[in-house]
Amino acid sequence: NGLGRVQDRLDQLLRAAVPDRAGELSKSVRDAIGDALAGRDTSVLRPDGRVLVAIADIEKLPDSATLTFLFPAKNADDFRARFLTADERKSLRKDGDLETLRWEDRPEPFYLVHRTGYAAVTSDKATAAGYAKGELGGVARQLSADTARAFLDADLGVFVNVREVNARYGDQLRRVKGLAELFLRGDTVQ
Secondary structure: OOHHHHHHHHHHHHHHHOOOOHHHHHHHHHHHHHHHOOOOOHHHEOOOOOOEEEEEOHHHOOOOOEEEEEEOEOOHHHHHHHHOOHHHHHHOEEEOOEEEEOOOOOOOOEEEEEEOOEEEEEOOHHHHHHHHOOOOOOHHHHOOHHHHHHHHHOOOOOOOOHHHHHHHHHHHHHHHHHHHHHHHHOOOOO
């Protein structure tokens, strides 16, 4: 809902929760955000837009998980020229219909795809191709209207695709559940 709105709401929370330390804590958060965005002109982002981060294959963090960042870019040219750092702009290359760049200090190439209202920066070529074709996006399509509205209105939200978790870890989860039920009943294992 925009970096400014999130910071303002965090400031309100801090003033209510820890009024004597609110200023200090707010400055720490603002400084951390400033450090994370150093060298980037955030005025090219829509002030009411959401910055979304998607992590696929979370068990592969921090090195080889698929990372996708969606930035609420006003337009593609300004995003390239002003949001990307100088080093990132120098690294821009064409890869077929996609653009690659060196994103921050990551060794592997990232892919840059512009969609209406958003710029996607992702570490996965197939994900980038899906965005370029308009096939990806829309977590809200997987949720009920009320849940999607609540998720998208939050300043910070986490979406876990339970179908994917069950597909990957269902057998292990069922075994743990069975063991937990056994222990909760107080049965002994011989």
